[in-house]
Amino acid sequence: MATAELVLGLLHRGPAHGYDVKRGHDAWFPDSRPLAFGQVYTTLSRLERDGLVEVVERGSEGGPERTVYGLTPKGREHLAGWLAEPIEPAVGAVDEMVRKVIATLHTGEDATEFLARQRASHLRRIRELRSTPPGPEDDTPARLARDFVAIHLDADLRWLDSALDRLNELKETRR
Template sequence: MATAELVLGLLSAGPAHGYDVKRGHDSWFPDGRPLAFGQVYTTLGRLERDGLVEVVEKTSGGGPDRTVYALTDKGRQHLADWLVDPVPPAWGSADEVLRKLVAAVRTGGDAAAFLARQRASHLRRIRELQETPAGQDPTSPMVRDYIVAHLDADLRWLDGALDRIALDSTALDRTAEQENS
């Protein structure tokens, strides 16, 4: 995920504390994984180092220091460039599912049981998303639709992988029977 660029996008509305950046991210992606505070501050530090954001205010009123960050002109240009650059097709989150499946097959694990559990997990998540209303802002339904479409595509792949494992298992059983005859 392009966390740095999302932080720049969040700061495009105006200067903000790290806490506000985290809250903004989580409201933009209510169905996704919340952004960790540590990741926010690490990202802001990198962006400051690279000249994409600057500290515009620092206060310490009895609690922890509160630093307010703002975009620089270089940061605005970086954000604009990022927004027009298409994203190359990638493996995405399926990468770990595929790695676990390959490891299960190659190590003699129960690949079919793994795929069945993964399928159930995907179905549960789709149900959760369908049972709770999307946020009222115009992007929430788009984010929700994107997540559900990807989960649905993963389900189709999981079903195909289960079919392939069943076919391969049947072929292996026949080969073993022929060798023993």
Template sequence: MATNEVVLALLRKGPAHGYDLKREHDGWFPDARPLAFGQVYATLGRLEKAGLVEVVETRAEAGPERTVYTLSEQGEHQLREWLAEPAGAATASTDEIVRKTIAALRTGESPADFLARQRAAHLRRMRELTVGAPERDPAARLARDHLVAHLDADLRWLERAAEVIG
């Protein structure tokens, strides 16, 4: 994921400190792995060094000291450029599902057993994502739909793999 650019996008809404950015990120992408606090602060450090964000203030409220960051003019430019570029299509078979299937084939493990377990896991995850009330937030709905579409594509690939290893 383009963590630098996503943090820039989060800051476009206004100045924030790392805790707020982490919480907002996890709200934007509720089905993704939560962003680690260490990753947030490391990213902010890189962005500050690059001149893409600026420190607005450092304050100590009831808890630890918090540094508030804002998007710089250069950061806004970087964000606009990133958003203007189409995301690249997958170009290599480096997904873990592919690697494990190939490893099972090449090492004498049972690829059919792996494929069956993987298929069950994918179906379970799809059910988790599609059961219940639909997401009201269009951005969250789109993120979830993308994840479900990838799971569906993986399931089709798993079926194809099972046919090939037969």
């Protein structure tokens, strides 16, 4: 995940402190793993070191010290370049689910049982996504993120079904 670039994107609207960056990320991607505070502050430190963000304010206002970060011109340029570049499709990348199926087959375990459990897990997650609205009706970014997750889960589900069919056919031919 391009955490640094997402942090730059979150700071694009204006300066913010780490807590706001974390909350912004989690609001942008409500169906993904929340961004850890430690990752936010580590990323902000690296971005500051690299001249992509700068400290615009430090204060405590009666609580813990809060450092407010803003984009530098170099940071805006970096963000614009990242947003303009298409990503390479993950050709040849192997998902952990596929790795588990292959490992299960090579260790002599019953892969059909794993596939059935994984299929049930995917179906549960798809039902959760469909039953919980992502936010306000006009929240297009959240809806796009949710659609991405659901469509990928659906593709995984099709692969799981295909793998189950293939393994069941193999069992039939070996009888």
